[in-house]
Amino acid sequence: MSSARTEFFGGVRAELPLLLGVVPFGLIFGVLGLAAGLPGWAVVLSSSLVFGGSSQIVFAQLFGGGAPAPVIVTTVGVVNLRHALYSAAVATYLKALPWRWKLLLAYLLTDEAFAAAIGRLREGPATPARHWFLFGTGFTLWAGWQLSTLAGVLLGVAIPAGWSLDFSVALTFIALLVLGVHRRSDAWAALAAAATALLSLGLPHKLGLLLAAAVGVAVGLLLRRFDKVAA
Amino acid sequence: MSTGSLLLTMAACGLVTFLIRLSFIAGGRYLPSGPAFSLFLRYVPPAVLGALIAPEIFPNGVELAALPGNPRWWAMVVALGVAALSRSVLATIAAGMLALWLVQAWLV
Numbered sequence: 001m002s003s004a005r006t007e008f009f010g011g012v013r014a015e016l017p018l019l020l021g022v023v024p025f026g027l028i029f030g031v032l033g034l035a036a037g038l039p040g041w042a043v044v045l046s047s048s049l050v051f052g053g054s055s056q057i058v059f060a061q062l063f064g065g066g067a068p069a070p071v072i073v074t075t076v077g078v079v080n081l082r083h084a085l086y087s088a089a090v091a092t093y094l095k096a097l098p099w100r101w102k103l104l105l106a107y108l109l110t111d112e113a114f115a116a117a118i119g120r121l122r123e124g125p126a127t128p129a130r131h132w133f134l135f136g137t138g139f140t141l142w143a144g145w146q147l148s149t150l151a152g153v154l155l156g157v158a159i160p161a162g163w164s165l166d167f168s169v170a171l172t173f174i175a176l177l178v179l180g181v182h183r184r185s186d187a188w189a190a191l192a193a194a195a196t197a198l199l200s201l202g203l204p205h206k207l208g209l210l211l212a213a214a215v216g217v218a219v220g221l222l223l224r225r226f227d228k229v230a231a
Numbered sequence: 232m233s234t235g236s237l238l239l240t241m242a243a244c245g246l247v248t249f250l251i252r253l254s255f256i257a258g259g260r261y262l263p264s265g266p267a268f269s270l271f272l273r274y275v276p277p278a279v280l281g282a283l284i285a286p287e288i289f290p291n292g293v294e295l296a297a298l299p300g301n302p303r304w305w306a307m308v309v310a311l312g313v314a315a316l317s318r319s320v321l322a323t324i325a326a327g328m329l330a331l332w333l334v335q336a337w338l339v
Contacts, residue, residue: 025320038237049241050245055244069232069239076247077244080248080251082272083248085272087251107252165328170303171327175310177281177314178311179314191281193281194282197285197286198285198289201291208286224270
């Protein structure tokens with residue numbers, strides 16, 4: 001039992017530095033959700049129901065733009081599709097666990113929780129309590145995200161619209177994009193998607209977003225073979 | 232959208248997200264895997280982000296002549312540079328907002 005506790009608090013400690021980036025993001029999301037036209041309760045509720053920062057911002061944005069429900073749900077799914085990679089990466093280490101653990105850890109499996117725990121899972125000792133480490137990172141992130149969203153909603157009421165704070169969403173995406181681009185083909189995928197999104201602005205129901213994502217992925221896959229020459 | 236359908240849409244988004252995260256943990260055997268699948272997933276984040284960013288900078292499409300007068304364009308250029316140099320989300324947001332406010336004040 002004490003090794004479970006050690007693992008859990010090890011996870012909490014590994015996650016704490018990441019909260020430095022997550023808490024301001026939660027604050028911004030709280031403010032922005034309101035600015036996009038979501039009621040305060042919906043902004044707070046989305047943090048526990050969806051629990052995925054960028055996808056929640058996309059949700060608020062599409063809702064504010066009047067997109068229909070099927071488009072919103074599909075887009076949120078596409079934005080969170082990368083989590084399937086995390087799921088595949090941690091699956092080996094959770095194989096022997098009972099279902100309640102699998103369900104709980106799947107719910108908590110976000111970018112930051114995964115990033116802080118995968119090193120311990122891959123390289124640390126294969127003890128029967130090691131999933132508590134992932135629970136520690138996931139729970140810490142979850143708590144930080146809920147509290148910062150709530151604080152953002154309370155703050156958002158006080159921030160004037162003239163500050164163009166909605167632009168910080170685009171800036172968040174720009175930062176995530178730059179941090180995630182490691183090869184030329186990544187950059188080309190983003191550029192192709194951006195160009196397609198602009199050319200298809202006239203499509204109804206924000207469908208251009210999904211079309212652009214598909215074109216971006218296709219261009220990235222096509223140009224991948226040139227990466228090695230460049231590197 | 233009514234309160235009920237907002238709630239339903241959000242619940243559906245939560246369910247889809249949860250199922251994606253559960254996918255391989257629950258039953259990796261039955262899912263596509265291998266290098267081709269991870270390659271496909273690799274390009275999803277940059278493509279989605281590019282598609283999300285562009286309309287925020289150019290809500291009415293691109294017109295080259297209008298570029299110098301678009302404060303969001305300048306803020307994006309600054310944000311790209313700061314993100315590449317600092318590798319920090321916070322620094323990027325701070326620099327981009329500052330650039331946006333400065334250019335807006337300059338242009339008015």
